Amino acid sequence: MKDPRLRLLAVAALSVAAFHSVPGALFALLWWLVFGRRTAVPPAVALFLGVTTVLAALAASASGGDGPSYLVRCGAVFVIAAHAHAAQRDGDLLDLGAWLGNRAGCPRAGFDLGLVGELALGSIAAAADDLERIRFAAEQKGSGPVSRWVAVGTALLFAELRRSRDLARNLAVRGYHGGGRHDPVFSSPIADLPAAVAAISVLIAAILAPHEFFILSL
Amino acid sequence: MIALSGVRARTLSIDSLAIPPGLTAVVGLNGTGKTTLLEACTGLLLPDEGTILVDGLPPREVDAGWVSASPDRSLLFSRVDDELASPGRFAGLSPIETAARATGAAERAGAVRHLSRSVRTLSGGERGVVALAAALASQPTVLALDEFDGFLDRETLDDLIPAARDSGARFVLWSTHDRELTRAADHAIALGGGGVAGTGAAALALFDAWERAA
Amino acid sequence: MTAIILERVVIERGPLRLEGDLRLGPGLHAVTGRVGSGKSTLALALAGGIRPAAGTVRLEGIGRRLWVGHDPVVHLTGGTVAAEVASWRVEPDSLLSSLGLADRARDDPFHLSLGMQKRLVLGCALAARADLLVLDEPFASLDLPARARLERALTARDGTTVVMTHADRHLPPGTTRWRIEGGRVRPEGP
Numbered sequence: 001m002k003d004p005r006l007r008l009l010a011v012a013a014l015s016v017a018a019f020h021s022v023p024g025a026l027f028a029l030l031w032w033l034v035f036g037r038r039t040a041v042p043p044a045v046a047l048f049l050g051v052t053t054v055l056a057a058l059a060a061s062a063s064g065g066d067g068p069s070y071l072v073r074c075g076a077v078f079v080i081a082a083h084a085h086a087a088q089r090d091g092d093l094l095d096l097g098a099w100l101g102n103r104a105g106c107p108r109a110g111f112d113l114g115l116v117g118e119l120a121l122g123s124i125a126a127a128a129d130d131l132e133r134i135r136f137a138a139e140q141k142g143s144g145p146v147s148r149w150v151a152v153g154t155a156l157l158f159a160e161l162r163r164s165r166d167l168a169r170n171l172a173v174r175g176y177h178g179g180g181r182h183d184p185v186f187s188s189p190i191a192d193l194p195a196a197v198a199a200i201s202v203l204i205a206a207i208l209a210p211h212e213f214f215i216l217s218l
Numbered sequence: 219m220i221a222l223s224g225v226r227a228r229t230l231s232i233d234s235l236a237i238p239p240g241l242t243a244v245v246g247l248n249g250t251g252k253t254t255l256l257e258a259c260t261g262l263l264l265p266d267e268g269t270i271l272v273d274g275l276p277p278r279e280v281d282a283g284w285v286s287a288s289p290d291r292s293l294l295f296s297r298v299d300d301e302l303a304s305p306g307r308f309a310g311l312s313p314i315e316t317a318a319r320a321t322g323a324a325e326r327a328g329a330v331r332h333l334s335r336s337v338r339t340l341s342g343g344e345r346g347v348v349a350l351a352a353a354l355a356s357q358p359t360v361l362a363l364d365e366f367d368g369f370l371d372r373e374t375l376d377d378l379i380p381a382a383r384d385s386g387a388r389f390v391l392w393s394t395h396d397r398e399l400t401r402a403a404d405h406a407i408a409l410g411g412g413g414v415a416g417t418g419a420a421a422l423a424l425f426d427a428w429e430r431a432a
Numbered sequence: 433m434t435a436i437i438l439e440r441v442v443i444e445r446g447p448l449r450l451e452g453d454l455r456l457g458p459g460l461h462a463v464t465g466r467v468g469s470g471k472s473t474l475a476l477a478l479a480g481g482i483r484p485a486a487g488t489v490r491l492e493g494i495g496r497r498l499w500v501g502h503d504p505v506v507h508l509t510g511g512t513v514a515a516e517v518a519s520w521r522v523e524p525d526s527l528l529s530s531l532g533l534a535d536r537a538r539d540d541p542f543h544l545s546l547g548m549q550k551r552l553v554l555g556c557a558l559a560a561r562a563d564l565l566v567l568d569e570p571f572a573s574l575d576l577p578a579r580a581r582l583e584r585a586l587t588a589r590d591g592t593t594v595v596m597t598h599a600d601r602h603l604p605p606g607t608t609r610w611r612i613e614g615g616r617v618r619p620e621g622p
Contacts, residue, residue, distance in 0.1 A: 090296035090336045111307075122296050125338065133506040136481045140498055141509070141519055151509035151519065158542050159505055166291040169262060173284045174294070174356050180307040181316075247575040248547030287546050287573060288503050339446050341468035343598070365546070368572030369502065371466050371598035395575055425576065432580030 001035070001196070003189040004092040005099060010199035011084040017206035018076035022069050024206025025076035031202050035195040036083040053078055093117035095184035108179035115180070119167065123160075130159045220259055220360070220389055225268035230254045231413050232268075237391070240404035241383045244393040245421055247428070250409040252393035253287075256362040259391055260284055272360060272389070283353030283361040283387060285346065289369060292349035298332050298340075301348060305356035319355050326381050327351035328374075343369050350378060354385050361387035367394055375399065397425045434458050434493040434563050434592045436478060438617075441487035443470075443477045450474060452617035453487075454610065460586050461594045462603050464620070465612030471596035474617065475499060475568040478594055491564070494592065498562035502569040504549040508541045513552065516541045520556035531555045547573045554582060563591040571599045 001007040014031060017024035053075045061067025094114040101110010134155045138148050189196075220237040230251030237259070244252050257263035258270055261277030262284065272280045286292045295301045302324055306316030324330045329351040332344060340348060346366050353361055363382065367375050379402050382390050392399065400406050400422055407414060408421035416424060435457045443450040450470045456478075465471050476482045477489075479499030491497075500507065510516030514537040517524040528534045531551050533544075541549060550573045557565060571579050579602050586593055587604045600609070609620035 090338075091300055094295070094300060118295060118300075122294070125296070126290075130506065133501055133503075136476070136479075136499065137501070137507045138509055140479075142521070143519065154511070155506065155509050158508065162505065162542075163291075166286065167294065169284065170292060170294050172262075173260070173282050173358070174305045174308055174352070175281070176304075176308045179310070180304075181310045181312070182303075182307045183313050248551065248573075248578060249545050253545060290503070339448075341470075341472065343466075344468045365573060369569060369598075371464075373466065395579075428576040429580075432577045 001087060001192045002089075003186050003192045004089070004096045005186065006189055006192040006196040007084065007087060007092075008096060010196050011080060013199045013203040014080045015077055017203040018080060019073050020206045021209065022072050023209040024202070025073045027202040027205050028076045028080055031195075031198055032079055032083055035198065036080075036087075050075075088121075091118065093121060094182065095186070098182040099184050099186075102183065107181070111180045111182055112178065114182075123163065123167075126163060127156070127160060130163075131156055134159065219273065221269075221271045222258075223269055225258065225265045225270060227251075227258050227263060227265040227268075228254045229412060230258075230409070233413070235407070235414055235417075237389060237407070238405060239388045241379075241390045241392065241402075242405040242407060243400040243403035243421075244391055244407050244409065245395070245400055245424065246393075246409035246415065250415075251412075252409055253364055255407075255409065256284075256364050256391050256393055259389075260360050260362045277360065280360055281356065281358045283356055283358035285349045285353050285361075285363045285366045287365040287368060289343070289345035289349055289366065292366075293337055293345060293352070296337055298329070298335050298337060298348055301337065301352045302329070302333070302355050304352065319357070323351045323355035326354055326385060328377050328381065343371065343374060346370055347374065347378070350381070354381075354387075358387050360389045360391065361385060363390070363392040365393050365395070367392075367396055367399060397422075400425070434590075435491075436494060436564055436592060437490040437492065438484075439488045439490065441477070441484045441489060443473055443482060444485045445470075445473045445482065448473055449615050450477075450612065450617065451615060454617055454619075456592055456594060456608075458590070458592055459608065460589075460604070460606070461592070461608045461610060462600060463594065463596050463610045463612060463617065464598060464600050466598075469612040470615070471612060472502065472568050474612065475501075475566050475594070475596045478564070479566045494563040496560075496562040497564040497566070498557055498560060499566045500553055500557045500568065500570065502572060504546070504553040505542075507553045507556075508549065510541060513537050513539055513541050513544070516552060517556055520560050522556055522559040527555055527559050547575060547578070550574055551578055558585050558589065561590075564594070565589065565591065566594045566596075568596045569598070570595060571597060571602050 014028045018028040053071060056074060057067045057071030060070040097110050097114020097117060101107045134152050138151045222232050222235040225232045244255060246252050258265050259277055260282035270277055293301055302320035303316050306319045324333055327347055327350045329347050332348055346369055379399060406418055406421035408416045408424050435455055437455045438452045441452050448470050450473060463471055463474060477484060479497050481499060508516060510519045513533055514524040517527055528537055533552060554570055570582060583602055583604050610617055611620045
């Protein structure tokens with residue numbers, strides 16, 4: 001999905017549907033199989049989500065809860081979340097925040113919200129790049145594993161402190177005093193309509209369907 | 219005119235200095251205070267003592283542009299378009315005015331071919347070019363370029379010298395270790411020994427001294 | 433004899449794709465190329481920080497590989513300048529006086545100017561005596577005397593040294609030159 005507005009709507013509908021009930025979760029997974037599989041999720045992320053879901057389900061079972069149902073519902077929520085993350089494009093948050101603000105009659109708040117989201121995402125990506133280089137640099141110094149991680153932590157902390165100082169400086173010289181004007185232009189949402197309508201249908205089906213009709217929840 | 223009098227900032231002390239409009243090269247060995255001078259003239263650093271006036275105004279009341287030595291450090295956004303549009307958006311201009319400013323700045327800095335790119339895919343030198351364009355888009359009175367030629371190849375640098383001079387900024391302060399850039403500049407200031415070591419031809423002559431010392 | 437040999441190597445990083453079939457023997461090598469041509473990526477790949485997507489990298493007589501990036505900050509892990517030198521397993525006293533940093537041994541390296549940080553990190557990397565040393569834009573941020581000292585140190589070094597630079601006029605005679613153009617690393621004509 002290219003239009004961030006419809007993507008946000010679809011992800012919200014699917015997440016609610018998936019968490020609502022096992023049938024909702026299965027419908028959401030079906031949606032993902034049809035519309036979402038083309039976005040590649042990194043294997044490490046998939047593994048992490050899978051292991052977390054299974055562990056959480058085991059914990060729910062052990063404490064007397066409904067483990068299998070939880071497993072399916074949370075698994076589906078994670079799949080949708082991973083899809084949303086992978087489908088994210090540069091600048092989406094800025095556009096989305098500004099659009100929401102303009103529509104809701106509070107353009108200043110919307111712009112700032114989008115800006116904060118954009119800068120936060122950028123900082124995470126930059127910190128990941130820094131970490132890669134810092135880790136390689138520390139590895140080369142050939143110290144032991146513990147002191148190496150302390151060294152990496154120190155270097156990363158200082159790199160991020162410097163980054164936040166640069167951020168403040170750049171905002172100041174660009175003339176930022178809070179708020180701003182941005183009327184984002186989105187590519188045509190028509191191509192994304194089927195996926196969005198399907199996601200809404202999943203939510204409606206999840207609410208209408210009997211809660212626990214499936215064999216997994218017996 | 220940027221007028222400095224009795225300025226003490228970090229390790230730098232300048233009793234009296236006048237910087238005329240145009241492109242000024244700021245030269246000096248490592249650790250002589252080039253960055254400090256640029257920060258003080260753009261209002262990013264308040265001197266411990268003394269006064270700085272840009273055409274009679276304190277630097278903080280004058281629009282400034284800044285490009286850092288490490289190009290990564292001068293950028294905010296993940297899309298080049300957003301980077302160049304940001305000064306117009308922050309100033310609340312109409313989308314048409316914002317776009318015109320961004321395109322104009324991209325043309326002057328030679329960043330047009332990067333416009334629809336993601337910043338993550340730019341190399342260090344390309345980020346420097348985009349950072350210069352973003353600084354030009356805010357139409358600054360004082361533009362500070364802090365050794366940012368260090369990562370640019372000769373061809374790119376030769377294109378950017380006229381771009382900086384014709385940027386529309388009344389004062390362009392460019393700290394550098396590059397002799398050709400210093401020669402091409404309208405003015406030159408050399409720092410050393412805790413203060414100003416020379417201006418104009420005397421500053422340029424220091425390159426010979428440094429090369430002999432090497 | 434030290435050498436790093438790239439056999440039909442393909443390196444991919446984001447939209448960038450580099451191909452190289454080359455042998456870097458003992459002595460000083462310089463790789464030039466326009467901004468964005470992939471010098472930093474090649475530097476990381478030579479030092480072992482990026483695995484090539486295809487082809488093989490062979491090392492001959494090379495044990496320790498060392499990479500210094502263009503931003504010195506990523507290398508700084510010591511709380512003081514002296515501790516930073518020690519973290520490279522180099523004896524601080526003599527190195528710091530030769531770098532002109534003897535009076536700053538107890539200072540926080542993050543408070544040095546960019547040029548001074550660069551001197552510090554390059555000085556440590558040279559003193560650490562790696563068999564393969566890969567330097568990304570080492571001349572950037574250095575003043576002229578420091579550049580000349582670096583040039584001499586690079587020539588005097590044993591082993592294989594590779595410098596990624598756009599400032600090719602700082603390279604001493606006898607440097608083997610390579611150029612990245614159109615995604616390929618080639619020897620530069622005489």
